[in-house]
Every structure is written in C-alpha cells, then in structure tokens.
Amino acid sequence: MEGVNTINSKAVGGLNESLIVNTIRRRGPISRVDIAKLTGLTAPTVTNISGKLIEHGLIHEYMVGEYSGGRRPVLLKVNSEIANMIIVDIRSKEMIGYLINGGLEIKEQTCYDIQHLKEEKILSLLENTIEQCYSSENGKLALAIGIIVRGPVMSREGLSLFSPSAGWRNVPLKYLVEKQFQLPVFVENDMRAMALGAYHYGPYRDIKNAVFLGVGGGIGSGIILNGELYRGLGDSAGEIGHTVVDVDGPLCSCGNYGCLEAMASESALVNITVKSINDGESSLVSEMVKGDMDAIRPKHIYAAAEEGDLLAIKMLQHVAKYIGMGAANIINIFNPQLVLIGGGIVKGRVFMEETMMQVIKERALASCYSLARIEFSSEGRQDALKGIVDVVMEGIFLR
Ligand SMILES: [Zn+2]
Incomplete structure (x- = not known):
C-alpha cells in the first residue's frame, strides 16, 4: 500500500479514476454496480479502476451490502486517512482552524476571537491558526489547506474580493498562504461551501x-x-x-x-x-x-x-x-x-x-x-466544513 497521506498520481491520474474516487467518497459505502450507474462508466471499467484504487490504499472494501437479488454486493468506502488537510473557517466573530482528514474526522481544532480586528491582525491570526494545526503531530501530513471566507470570492484565484466582517477588499488569500506554507490552497465563500456540503453529503x-x-x-x-x-x-x-x-x-x-x-x-x-x-x-x-x-x-x-x-x-x-x-x-x-x-x-x-x-x-x-x-x-456551519473538504479533495484529485 502506498503511504495513505500521499495521493498517488498514477492511481488517480485519469478522469475516470478521479470520477470514481469522488463518487465513492461522497456516496460511500457504495457498490460497484451503483458507481457504474451514477458515473455512466461500464462495470468492467469500475471493477478495474476500483481494484487499482484498493491496491493504492485510497479506498477499501467496507462491508457486504443489502441483498437485492443475486449476489450481495461488497460496498466500497474511501480510506478516511486518505488526506489530512488544514481548514480555516473565517467567520464574522471567530476564526476556527481544523486539522481534518478526507473521511471528515476532525483531529485538531483551534479557535480565535476575531471580533473588532482589522485586516492585518486577521491575516496574522490566519497564519497562526495554520501554523498551529501544521505543527501538531498529524499536521505535518497535511496535503493542502482550505479556507472558508465570508463575502464574494474568486475561487480559482483564491481572491477574497470583499469581506463584510474583516472589511478587506481584494485579498489574495491563496497566493499569500501558498507562499508561506508551500501547500496547495483552496478558497471558497461560506455560502458556496455550505451549498456543496449540503448537496454532496446531505x-x-x-x-x-x-x-x-x-x-x-x-x-x-x-x-x-x-x-x-x-x-x-x-x-x-x-x-x-x-x-x-x-x-x-x-x-x-x-x-x-x-x-x-x-x-x-x-x-x-x-x-x-x-x-x-x-x-x-x-x-x-x-x-x-x-x-x-x-x-x-x-x-x-x-x-x-x-x-x-x-x-x-x-x-x-x-x-x-x-x-x-x-x-x-x-x-x-x-x-x-x-x-x-x-x-x-x-x-x-x-x-x-x-x-x-x-x-x-x-x-x-x-x-x-x-x-x-x-x-x-x-446545519450550515457543518455543511460549510464538509463543502470545503470536498473542494480540497476534488482539487487534490485533479492535480
Ligand atoms: Zn449590496
């Protein structure tokens, strides 16, 4: 098995591979037959690729599913240790940092009060929060960083156009944090993160x-x-x-x-x-x-x-x-x-x-x-957390 905290590029290199991994992590535990139905891929393709993903430790055979005629299907689930990541949720009153894995298990959590703070102080607390998660025992294994911010965001550029609570305009969060931590950074606004979380996991x-x-x-x-x-x-x-x-x-x-x-x-x-x-x-x-x-x-x-x-x-x-x-x-x-x-x-x-x-x-x-x-x-905040993890995971698998 490959190291579970590295995403093996050969295992998820193709579009079909990432389509199957994403389907399993959002819908799992799920049978190969249902993956084929949802993705439109043929059964042999799903069997072939899922075998490869199991070999690389990205997914595993979880349990035997419900009987619905014929053989009882084996359900596939993503390996929850698949990717550690650091998430920072910059809310109106507080900043919460999480070290969390692809199975949505929170390993570390920190919180700072950011009421009445200005741009510079909030950005320095952002750095502290990431540093704190990163320096923990599992933090070193983090593959990426996700940031939830209020207000309009250009996600591809990771640019926070305007934050109603922090009062800043055009802050290049992705650029600043990537430069500091040398990890891929994904930025999304709270509403879109919430929508993604509620949609994919609700x-x-x-x-x-x-x-x-x-x-x-x-x-x-x-x-x-x-x-x-x-x-x-x-x-x-x-x-x-x-x-x-x-x-x-x-x-x-x-x-x-x-x-x-x-x-x-x-x-x-x-x-x-x-x-x-x-x-x-x-x-x-x-x-x-x-x-x-x-x-x-x-x-x-x-x-x-x-x-x-x-x-x-x-x-x-x-x-x-x-x-x-x-x-x-x-x-x-x-x-x-x-x-x-x-x-x-x-x-x-x-x-x-x-x-x-x-x-x-x-x-x-x-x-x-x-x-x-x-x-x-x-469930808005929980949904937003799930949503940003989804954004990060999708980003990692497409890299
Ligand atoms: Zn307005």
Whole structure:
C-alpha cells in the first residue's frame, strides 16, 4: 500500500479514476454496480479502476451490502486517512482552524476571537491558526489547506474580493498562504461551501437543481445546476444578497442601496430593531441589553420573540417578508427543485415561516413554484466544513 497521506498520481491520474474516487467518497459505502450507474462508466471499467484504487490504499472494501437479488454486493468506502488537510473557517466573530482528514474526522481544532480586528491582525491570526494545526503531530501530513471566507470570492484565484466582517477588499488569500506554507490552497465563500456540503453529503444529493440561500450577517447563495455548483463566468455567481428589492432602501455593505442583504440579513434585523426602539417602541430587547443599543445582537431578538415580545416578532416578520421575496426571485429565475434556507436566521423560523411562505406563494409564478420544495437547515456551519473538504479533495484529485 502506498503511504495513505500521499495521493498517488498514477492511481488517480485519469478522469475516470478521479470520477470514481469522488463518487465513492461522497456516496460511500457504495457498490460497484451503483458507481457504474451514477458515473455512466461500464462495470468492467469500475471493477478495474476500483481494484487499482484498493491496491493504492485510497479506498477499501467496507462491508457486504443489502441483498437485492443475486449476489450481495461488497460496498466500497474511501480510506478516511486518505488526506489530512488544514481548514480555516473565517467567520464574522471567530476564526476556527481544523486539522481534518478526507473521511471528515476532525483531529485538531483551534479557535480565535476575531471580533473588532482589522485586516492585518486577521491575516496574522490566519497564519497562526495554520501554523498551529501544521505543527501538531498529524499536521505535518497535511496535503493542502482550505479556507472558508465570508463575502464574494474568486475561487480559482483564491481572491477574497470583499469581506463584510474583516472589511478587506481584494485579498489574495491563496497566493499569500501558498507562499508561506508551500501547500496547495483552496478558497471558497461560506455560502458556496455550505451549498456543496449540503448537496454532496446531505439528503438532497439526488436533486439536480437547487439553490441554497444563506441568511446570516450577510446574504448569499450557492446554486447547484444539473448537479454541479454554478460559479459563473467571473466566479461570482450567487450574489442574491446584492440584488435590489427596494430602490429606496438603506445602504448595503456593497455600497449599493436597497439590496436584499440590507433589508433581510441578521444585520438588517438588528438595525430595524434598534431604530424602532429609538423611535419609542418598547421591547424586551432593550431590557436585555440594559438600554445599550450597540449591544443588541440577533440572539436577543430571537430570545425576546420566544418570550412573546411583540416588537421582536414584528421585526422577524418584516425580515421574513423580504426573505420570501428573495426566495420568490430565486424560484422565478431558476425554477429549482429545492430552495434550502440556512444561516443564523433559521433560529427565528417559527416566527417567520408562515410570512415567508405566504410571500413566496404570492410573488413566485405558479409554473415555477408548484414543484419547488422550500426547506430549512440549521446545519450550515457543518455543511460549510464538509463543502470545503470536498473542494480540497476534488482539487487534490485533479492535480
Ligand atoms: Zn449590496
């Protein structure tokens, strides 16, 4: 067996080889017959290549599958030790570093608070986080680095165009980190990573067309068309948060006015709540922060709504109306099988869902809407982690 932490280029050198490895790691444990069905390759090709992959230690025969007539199939699974990698998730408030393997087993985890930090400090913490994972016992075996960042990203170049939380513009993350660590680096934005994770590893993988709408401090989306993430010509597709839903609306983080993000993100939720309280409306939220309006966070609004606070509920329903409009726009443009709504806003789901669904029903064309499923996910961060591991693994196997 080859060393399990090196990817043998002869074993996964061809397109069919990487197609089979990727199918096994996303769908495994899986039989050779099912691999052939999913990939369109012939049974002898699958048998031949999977034999080679077993020999090189990339996959193994895991167990005997369910009886469905004829011989019980042997199921194949990827060797979880196949690739150690370092992942850094740069979120709005914290930076989390993981040493994780291709089987999604986390071996090390670190976390830094990055609230109120500026570009330079965040980049130096990024370096520290990678260094910390890299210097651990298994870290030396890392084959690649994956970075999740908020805001628009040009993934091929690894360029973070704009980060709403860090406040930076055009930071060449891939270039900077590759230069420092001499490992291949893959960069993806949180929404697209979330879409990839939910799609490839969740219950939705048999759906071919889906849009994952993430509503947190910002709003973004990941678009799956014909089973593939749609990135767009300039690698910038999915910026639904910056489509205008109110021409006279408030200033958005992108510099435009009245974007969906400025009307319906968790930041917008906080802004309208603060404004209403300042205008004289009473609310539990105000008591929770002892009158300090700067201390209001989305969690206070969800908690107040749970207590029956009328203002908090009204604010959530206001935001729900705009998220419904955003979802209706998505449905009219893509006619998807699924719109999956994720992100922090899902905490307010019980107060928002009815309004959202009502608006979607009113605003989306019946022909586009009738077959669409609208669902909610509270697994966003886990999905994003799975998604970036997928991006790294695919990148490694195609190299
Ligand atoms: Zn905008």
